[in-house]
Amino acid sequence: MKWVFKVLAISLVLQGFQCSDSNNTSGLITSTQLETKKQEIQNYINSSSCYENLGCGYIAFGSKPCGGPWSYLVFSNSVNLDKLKEMVLNYNEMNRLYNIQTNAMSDCMAITPPTEVKCVNGVCTVIK
Template identity: 70%
Template sequence: MKWFFKILALSLILQSFQFSDTNESPDLITSAQLETKKLEIQNYINSFSCSESGGCNYIAFGSKPCGGPKTFLVFSNSVNLVHLQEMVKNYNEMDNLHNIQTNAISDCSVPLPPTEIKCVNGICTIIN
C-alpha cells in the first residue's frame, strides 16, 4: 500500500510540470519584411495620381513602441480605401509585433497629422 501512495504522489508531481519545446518561438518579424511591406504600400499609393477635384487624404502609418503612429502617409482619394486600410492595418500590426519582439524603444513623441495636403502635379503632397 505504501508503494501505491508513493507512485500516486510521484505521478501527480510529474503531471504538475509542463514540458515545453524550447525550440518553439513565435514567428519573428524582420526589418526586411517590414521594409518589403512598406514598399508594397507605397507602390500601391503611387500607382494612383490625384487631381484637384479628386483630392487627397492621409492615414496613420507604423507603430511606435510607446503607442501611436510613426508617421502619416498621404494618398489620392482615387485609391481603393478599404484595400489601403487593410494593407496599412496589417503593416501596423507587424510593426507593433516587431517592436515587442525586439524590445524597441522610442522617444514617445506623437507626430501630428498633416493639416494641409494638396495635389501637386498629380502627387498628393503635405504642404505644412
C-alpha cells in the same frame, strides 16, 4: 567541471552563428518583412495619380513602441481606400509585434497629422 562550462560556452557561441531560417517558420517578424510591406504600400499609393477634383487624404503609418504612428502617408483619393486601410492595418500590427519582439524603443514624441494635403502637379503633398 571546467569542461562542462567550456562545452556550454561553446554551444552558446555556436547558436549565435546559426543560419537564419529564410522561411521564417518561427513566426517572428523581421525587419526585411517590414521593409517589404512598406514598399508594397508605397508602390500601391504611387500607382494612383491625384487630380484636383478627387483630392488627397492621409493615414497613420507604423507603430511606435510607446504608442502612436511613426508617420502619416498621403495618398490620392483615387486609391481603393478599403484596400489601403487593410494594407496599413496589417503593416501597423506587424510593426507593433516587431517592437515587442525586439524590445524596441523610440523617442515617444507624438507625431501630429497633417492639417492640409493637396494635389500639386499630380502628387499628393503635405501643405501644413
